[in-house]
Amino acid sequence: MQRFTLEQLGTLLALMEEGTFDAAARRLHVTASAVSQRVKAMEQASGRVLVQRTTPVALTAAGAVVLRYARQVELLEADTERLLQDAAPAGRPARVSLAVNADSLATWFLGALAPVAAERDVAFDLHREDQEHTLSLLRAGAVMAAVTSSHETIQGCVTEPLGRMRYRAVATPAFVDRWLQDGLATLSQAPVVTFDRNDDLQDAFLRAQAGRPGAAPRHVIPASNDFARAVLLGLGWGVLPEQQCLEEIADGRLVDLAAAHPVDVPLYWQRWNLSSPLLDAVSAAVREAASRDLWAL
Incomplete structure (x- = not known):
């Protein structure tokens, strides 16, 4: 296999981030035909189809491998x-792509990034995904590190425990x-609030406490802060991170439905096994x- 050039790798990054050949061409200040020719040259060099020509474009399995390589380079x-x-070159901040679950993003994770942004010229590209599904982004090469609930280490990465995110089942x-x-x-x-169709926290709590899943109406609120607000407004009961409900429990606006049975979700940090300051x-x-913000594992 011939080596990819930096120009080709940068073109693949632009194409996947912009979604179409025309948009990638505008970003790179070239023609769409030039973008297409560079991708075709990469496919000829690798002997594999890398990009599915859909709208937006999608990676093949081989393309995901090359995209990860492009991000590492x-x-x-x-x-x-x-x-x-x-010092950072003027006008060119380093881009760091990360995957993080919505509850961490709404509570403790941004506080972790703030000191780095204050000290370094960096641009964060955050992908919000359920903690059970962030690994798929890491495996596909879309991100270089992820907060995940799985301790299984994927190839080319290292994993370390972060702690337990504690949740409380609450209602007004x-x-x-x-x-x-x-x-x-x-x-x-009773009516329940869920984050999205992948949110299993409420059902897991019901199985643990009642031995069966719920059959009540579900309000789907796909934003962490709005989810907490929906519970506080009385739309239904829900399982909230402690950071979003302890104050409300203390002042009587929410009731802890099972104070002796919090729901703990272990979180891990998985990143590329790559030496990078x-x-x-x-x-x-x-x-x-x-x-500082999570319970110890």
């Missing part, structure tokens, strides 16, 4: 420039009076924030 190039110049006092007069025995029939700094900041 981009990161190493940025690190090298900074080491040689002892008025909701409890209306739907839960007999306690958790009727919880499976920038990625090392991000990992150290995430590790420090997790030790």
Whole structure:
């Protein structure tokens, strides 16, 4: 296999981030035909189809491998420039793509990134995904590190524990009076708030407490802060991170439905096994924030 050029790798990155040949061409200040020719040259060099010509474009399995390589080269190039110049090149911040679940993003994760952004010329590209599905982005090469609930290490990466994110099953006092007069025995029939179709926290809590999933109406609220607000407004009961409900429990706006049975979700940090001062700094900041804001595993 012939080696890919930096121009070709940069073109693949632009194509996948922009979604179409025309958009990638505008970003690179070339024609769409030039973008197509570069991708075709990469496919000829590798002997594999890398990109599915759909709208938006999609990677093949081989394309995901090359995309990951392109991101690693981009990161190493940025690190090298900074080491040689002892400062970031003007107008070219290093781009760090990360995958993180919505609850971490809404509570503790941004606080981890803030010190890195204050000290370095960096642009974060965050992909919000359920903690059980962030690994797929890492495996596909779309991100260089991820917060995940799986300790299984994918090839080419290293994993370290972050801690446990603790959740509480909560509802408003008025909701409890209306739907839960007999306690958790009727919880499976009470309206519930869920984050999206992949959100299993509420059902897991019901299985643990009542031995069965719920059959009640579900309000789907696909944004962490709005999800918490929906519970606080009484639309249904829900399982919230402690950071989003402890104050409300303390002042009586929410009721902890099972104070002795919190829901703990273990979180892990999985990143490329690649020597990079920038990625090392991000990992150290995430590790420090997790030790402060999460429960120990």
